[in-house]
Amino acid sequence: MSKFNLKELGLKDSTAREFESLYKDKYLGRVVCEQKNCYRVVTESGIINAKVSGKIMYDACSREDYPAVGDWVAVDRDEDLQGDAIIHGILKRYSKFSRKVAGVKNDEQIIAVNIDIAFITMSLNSNFNLRRLERYISTAWESGAKPVVVLTKADLCEDVEEKLSEVLDIAIGVDVLAVSSLTNEGIDKLKQYITKGKTAAFIGSSGVGKSTLINKLLGDERLKVGEVRQGDEKGKHTTTYRELILIPNGGVVIDTPGMRELHIMDISEGVENSFKDIEELALNCKFKNCTHNAEPGCAVKKAIQDGIISEDRYKNYIKLKKEAEFMAKKEKTKRMRDSKKVKVKKNNCKKGLEELV
Ligand SMILES: Nc1nc2c(ncn2[C@@H]2O[C@H](COP(=O)(O)OP(=O)(O)OP(=O)(O)O)[C@@H](O)[C@H]2O)c(=O)[nH]1
Ligand SMILES: [Mg+2]
C-alpha cells in the first residue's frame, strides 16, 4: 500500500512520463533533504536514505549534476533496510533557484529546484530593502518559478501601506503580500498559493520568519525557530539545511537557511523581466545603442528627471545587468572547459575498452 501520493508531493505528468520512459526497473522519489552527500528521498512507500551512484559522481562536472532538494530522482529501491538506496538518475528540472557561492570561486549553489512559487520573504522592519528585493525578484524570474513577495512581521511595522506601495512600484507583475505570524494577518492569502501538487520555497535573509510561517501552515511547531539579535534584528541562522515539507491538505514547501547575500549567477533574462519598466523606456531612446548616460534624447534619463523611476532603481538595474553579464562570460568559459572534460573522460573510456579487447 502506498504511504505517499507522488502527485500530492508535486509530481508533474511530464516528469512521470520521463521517468517511465527512461527507468523501467527503478522507483521514483523526491529529494526532501540533503546533508553531506546523503539524501533523504520520499517514494510512494516512505522516506529512505539514499546516495548517488558512482556513475553520477563520475559524470558530474559541477554541483548542478548532483541531486538537490526538490529533485525527482530514480532510485533502485523503495526501502533502505539493507543500506542506503542508490540514486541512478535525476529527472529534468522545470525550475532552479540558485546563486553564486560567496567568494572568488564561481561555483553555483542550488537553493531549490522544481518549485512553482518562490516566496521572497523580507521583513517589514529592519530587513526592508528595495534594492535587495530587486535582486531576489530577478533571480526568481530567472529560476522559472513564479515570484511572490511576502513581507513579514507586519505587526512590527507602523506604515505597512506605505511600504506595500513602495514594493508594488518595483515588483512589476509580482504579487505582494503583507503577513504577520503573530496576528495571522495575511496568512489565509498565503495559504491560497500552496495548493495540492504545488511546490513553494521560502527564500530570504535570516530571521525574517520563514520557518515561523511554515509552522503556521503546518499548524504546529515542527521547525526550529530562532531569536534575532538585539539592535539590528538580524537572524542567527537557525535553519541550517534545506528541507521539503508536505503541508496536510495543501502542497509542498521548502524551508531554506537565511542568506547573507544573494550573489547572482547569469540572470540576464530575470533582470530584463524584473526591470520591464526601464527596458520599455529604453526603446524610446533616440539612439538604439544608448547607454543612458549623457546621450541626447535619452528616454530613461528623462524618466528619472520626471520622477517616473528612481535613480536608485536605475543604478541597481545597471549593476545587476553588469554582474549578470560578467557571470554569463564566466559560465560560458566553464561550459567549454566542462565539455572538454567530458570528451577526455569519453576518450579514456574508449581507450580502456580498446585495451581490454
Ligand atoms: N513580531 C513578529 N515576530 C516574528 C514573526 N515571524 C517570526 N518572528 C520571530 O522572528 C524570529 C526569527 O524567526 P524564524 O522563523 O526563525 O526566521 P527564519 O527566517 O526562519 O530564520 P533562519 O532560519 O535563520 O533563516 C523568531 O524569534 C520569531 O518568533 C512575526 O510575524 N512577527
Ligand atoms: Mg528558519
Ligand SMILES: [Zn+2]
Ligand atoms: Zn537612453
